[in-house]
Amino acid sequence: MGELRVRDVSEKDLLARILRVLSPASRAEVGPGDDAAVLAVPGGRIVATTDTLVHGPDFRLAWTSAYDLGYKAAAVNVADVAAMGARPTALLVALALPESLPASFVDHLATGFRDALAELAPGCAVEGGDLTVSDTLTVAVTALGVLDGVEPVLRSGARPGDEVAVAGELGAAARGLGILFRRFRDADGTPVVVSTDALSPAERHDIDAQLRPRPPVELGVVAARAGATALMDISDGLLLDSSRIADASGVTISLDADLDDAALTGGEDHALLACFPAGMAPPAFEVIGRVRERGETAVLVKGAVRDDRGGWDPYADWDSTLG
Amino acid sequence: MGELRVRDVSEKDLLARILRVLSPASRAEVGPGDDAAVLAVPGGRIVATTDTLVHGPDFRLAWTSAYDLGYKAAAVNVADVAAMGARPTALLVALALPESLPASFVDHLATGFRDALAELAPGCAVEGGDLTVSDTLTVAVTALGVLDGVEPVLRSGARPGDEVAVAGELGAAARGLGILFRRFRDADGTPVVVSTDALSPAERHDIDAQLRPRPPVELGVVAARAGATALMDISDGLLLDSSRIADASGVTISLDADLDDAALTGGEDHALLACFPAGMAPPAFEVIGRVRERGETAVLVKGAVRDDRGGWDPYADWDSTLG
Incomplete structure (x- = not known):
């Protein structure tokens, strides 16, 4: 050993x-x-x-x-x-x-x-x-x-009945990283300089999201003022980060919105993930699910368990030989 | 070029x-x-x-x-x-x-x-x-x-007539580094593990000062309360750091105490260097000089100019091939 x-x-x-x-x-x-x-x-x-x-x-x-x-x-x-x-x-x-x-x-x-x-x-x-x-x-x-006169919003305050909402992009940064890995490495896997000429506008957007993320920073205070019960930024993907709020709060987060794999597992957009008492989410936040009593799993997607929580753990996922 | x-x-x-x-x-x-x-x-x-x-x-x-x-x-x-x-x-x-x-x-x-x-x-x-x-x-x-009810003490407040004083060790960390460089490297210059058996008590003290510095942290507040006009910790050596206070304050610092080369140029002890109105230095500080009207040079040692200010500039001094 x-x-x-x-x-x-x-x-x-x-x-x-x-x-x-x-x-x-x-x-x-x-x-x-x-x-x-x-x-x-x-x-x-x-x-x-x-x-x-x-x-x-x-x-x-x-x-x-x-x-x-x-x-x-x-x-x-x-x-x-x-x-x-x-x-x-x-x-x-x-x-x-x-x-x-x-x-x-x-x-x-x-x-x-x-x-x-x-x-x-x-x-x-x-x-x-x-x-x-x-x-x-x-x-x-x-x-x-x-803290401009508000209480700090932790990961541990979500309560059954709350709505789960996001502000900001989901999945774009991860799609951008995928484009870089697939198309801008040489035969050895070494990164090569990005040629933007070869990219569609959507691809450029995703690469920009990876290289220059624009999290909705000003909405943190907005969420706190609106009575958010839990709040975090999504750095490791919606599924993994939702499970962190769920575990810290002792609840299950049930996601109901139509969300593709990139949106569910892609990290690094630094969108804000918040829970609000029902009906209290400010307009800039899109409701994507509901907080429930704690069940067997931390997160459900349209009622089902997802095994692949995605996310990025530098200690498990980074391979210095592959880059 | x-x-x-x-x-x-x-x-x-x-x-x-x-x-x-x-x-x-x-x-x-x-x-x-x-x-x-x-x-x-x-x-x-x-x-x-x-x-x-x-x-x-x-x-x-x-x-x-x-x-x-x-x-x-x-x-x-x-x-x-x-x-x-x-x-x-x-x-x-x-x-x-x-x-x-x-x-x-x-x-x-x-x-x-x-x-x-x-x-x-x-x-x-x-x-x-x-x-x-x-x-x-x-x-x-x-x-x-x-700041416990005191004003922050900057580098820029020294005034002619102030006393210059230090609290903490001068030169020990640099002597310790010298011992490590001279005696604990192999023929290629690669650092080797320190054998404390081969060291005198004084040498052990100096190596400890290099590896585990013990700056007099609690004396920062003491200096501020006593009316220090300038304050910094000596990370790059007394001469170089004195010149920083002198330049920031527009004065000349004249050092009169008996100070050997290690004390004058050795960094990394993180002793506190302070200026106080005459007679105001607290007992934990030793007076080593005087602030004068700005002359031609920032620092004088027993009335003379020193060319070698010493200190450690990682950008100029670090050679990755030599260690």
């Missing part, structure tokens, strides 16, 4: 090992386990979350420009703040850069950050960071946000 | 390029450029900083255990919070792990974080994080802190 390695363990199990050591010391209102932590500060509380993009498992420079990388790194982090019902106010960005990278890379990266924040989270800016070198290009982002 | 690469540019210049894009959007009370950002939140403000440790330039696993890595990653980040005169309250930790790493690595790493916080910053805990895989082991930490 030999020693257990990171590759032999699921992300969930690895996290459980870490939390066994660290959780007893937590003093946060919401500690590890939700989209973001909620921390008391004098006079109020803040929301804080971190997400890292690593060359290889998270992006490939043949497909992703420096601008797109900055845009996506900003987008996925402000989406986690929105997923608490909060408004993003500041990012801290730690860059670890290979020495061979063109120095102009940081200009385009910074511009991607700036534009993403201007579009998705006006009022939020990069307020700090760190620079170091690494053989592996790594962008580690922390996002901070404030 | 060819294109300018990251290796051709100083960290300072690279940062300047990034800030040219991002600074116009900053809304923080203190944005990029000091030890940490100061952000307004409803009812108050918080201090936020991020620092990343990358395998290779920042640590080598032959020398650094998982426990030590966690300890150091926590220590250097809470030191940056202390360097604003603030009290650390929460860490977010993003881990990027090679798949071949033993899974037990995360247990020891988490324990190092826990113990460092219990010793250096009681009341501060890891409240969130992120897990991903990478070919390069990377630990990206964000530290948050609160």
Whole structure:
């Protein structure tokens, strides 16, 4: 057998090992386990979350420009703040850069950050960071946000009778990644530069959704104000992320809408998944299902159990030899 | 000539390029450029900083255990919070792990974080994080802190007539790194495991200072309460970091104490460097110099100019082929 390695363990199990050591010391209102932590500060509380993009498992420079990388790194982090019902106010960005990278890379990266924040989270800016070198290009982002007079919306508040609703796209980013994997790799599987000429408008849209996701960040606060009982952003696919709300809330989520496989299992769109008391979902949210008493499974699709929850676990799914 | 690469540019210049894009959007009370950002939140403000440790330039696993890595990653980040005169309250930790790493690595790493916080910053805990895989082991930490009724102490407030003082060790971490480089590498320069049997107590102390720094975190608030006019932690050596306060404040710092080369140029102890109005330095701080009107140079040592400011610039100093 030999020693257990990171590759032999699921992300969930690895996290459980870490939390066994660290959780007893937590003093946060919401500690590890939700989209973001909620921390008391004098006079109020803040929301804080971190997400890292690593060359290889998270992006490939043949497909992703420096601008797109900055845009996506900003987008996925402000989406986690929105997923608490909060408004993003500041990012801290730690860059670890290979020495061979063109120095102009940081200009385009910074511009991607700036534009993403201007579009998705006006009022939020990069307020700090760190620079170091690494053989592996790594962008580690922390996002901070404030609760504008609302309670944070956790994954654990869904109640039987609630409606399940989404805002934002489902499946586009995963379709885009599929196009990149199928059509923009050479015979060895190495990513090659994307030629947009060969793409239909729909394909371009999907690739854009993968490379420059545009989560509906401003709707996080809207959901909280409308009385959302549970809220998260869909980073690992609707089925897997629905099961997380279902498990955290002790309920079953029953999805009734017509949803294709990409919509059910595709991650990385960072759409918002919310539960609302019946009839309370704001217009920007589309109702796709209902919360029920906990049954045998966490999620039902048109009344049936789905075995393939999909989603992306970097510890189980990433193969550095295949890319 | 060819294109300018990251290796051709100083960290300072690279940062300047990034800030040219991002600074116009900053809304923080203190944005990029000091030890940490100061952000307004409803009812108050918080201090936020991020620092990343990358395998290779920042640590080598032959020398650094998982426990030590966690300890150091926590220590250097809470030191940056202390360097604003603030009290650390929460860490977010993003881990990027090679798949071949033993899974037990995360247990020891988490324990190092826990113990460092219990010793250096009681009341501060890891409240969130992120897990991903990478070919390069990377630990990206964000530290948050609160200002307990004091103003943040920046690098820019030193005034002629102030005393310059330090709390904590000077030079020990650099001496420890020197011992590691000289005595614990094989013929190819590859780090080899440290045998503590071969070390004197003083050498062990210095290696411990390098691997598990113990900055005087609680003295950050003490300095702020005592009226410190400038404050930072010494991560790149007393000379280089003194010049940063001198430049930010538009003054010259004149160091008068007997300080050897290690104390003047050695980084990574994360001692606190502070300026106080004359006679106001608290007992835990040792007065080592005086702030003067700005002269031709930022720093004088016993009245003389030193050319070698020392310090560690990862973009200029790190050579991945030499380690």
